[in-house]
Amino acid sequence: MDDFSNQIYSQVHQIPFGRVSTYGDIAKFAGYPGYARHVGRLMATLPEGSTIPWHRVINSQGRISLTGDALLRQIAALRAEDIEVSDSGRLSLRYYRWQGHS
Numbered sequence: 001m002d003d004f005s006n007q008i009y010s011q012v013h014q015i016p017f018g019r020v021s022t023y024g025d026i027a028k029f030a031g032y033p034g035y036a037r038h039v040g041r042l043m044a045t046l047p048e049g050s051t052i053p054w055h056r057v058i059n060s061q062g063r064i065s066l067t068g069d070a071l072l073r074q075i076a077a078l079r080a081e082d083i084e085v086s087d088s089g090r091l092s093l094r095y096y097r098w099q100g101h102s
Contacts, residue, residue: 015056019098029100064089
């Protein structure tokens with residue numbers, strides 16, 4: 001695994017239970033500002049059974065970027081952490097956003 005991936009996974013692992021971060025924030029915390037799309041790609045290609053809390057990463061508009069069954073799976077995972085998420089995948093970044101510690 002390359003250094004970029006390791007840095008991204010390390011940051012995502014630090015997001016606390018009941019909090020979310022954005023793709024852009026994770027890229028910035030890892031030292032790769034401007035690489036939000038790459039973070040999204042990494043989250044989308046995690047192997048089955050990964051312990052990385054991918055479901056805590058959303059887009060900068062406070063929405064889940066996934067669709068279909070993946071959207072429903074992410075909504076369920078966030079709700080299991082007592083995060084209020086609309087049926088369309090929207091939540092309050094102001095309330096739930098993790099500020100990180102890069």
